[in-house]
Amino acid sequence: GEDVEQSLFLSVREGDSSVINCTYTDSSSTYLYWYKQEPGAGLQLLTYIFSNMDMKQDQRLTVLLNKKDKHLSLRIADTQTGDSAIYFCAESNNYGQNFVFGPGTRLSVLP
């Protein structure tokens, strides 16, 4: 079946850029997503990218997609302490339904 992999932990200094990486196996994915989960909270959609795009930028967030290698990354510029959270990569082959999630990357931002 489909699989999504992420590294589990990332630590960065405040003000630096964070890059969270993700690989997936389903070549029929239509959309790829990044969700953020703060402690004790639900999932908040950060951004998504359609599978025929290479890059999407939204303020401090940049998503890069390498479809050939099935590799997705999320770059957060000027990382702040409020960015500390778990970031989930997810893919869907049915337009925002039936997601397959990665295990989540816990981002810690050090002062």
Add this chain to the structure above:
Amino acid sequence: NAGVTQTPKFQVLKTGQSMTLQCAQDMNHEYMSWYRQDPGMGLRLIHYSVGAGITDQGEVPNGYNVSRSTTEDFPLRLLSAAPSQTSVYFCASSRAGGTEAFFGQGTRLTVV
């Protein structure tokens, strides 16, 4: 709009007890789904529904039942709780053909 509302937020059950996790959305979304979140495993799809009266199994359906009698509600039933069902449960909804799913705040369930 309240979005996706899940109740209860916390629940402790004894092994063998039954209960229903409630999920309601007020966005008139056709699609609703249930996920469970376990440490180091991300979220896994339990059951989903593409509209009232239609449900189907996801990746980990065993031990759970669902029904969809209205567009707004999608309850998840545990018929005989087991410790392996200790998890955080999330309900999500989305519009047919839409790109974004909206998640509830989660229900933290502990089975002892």
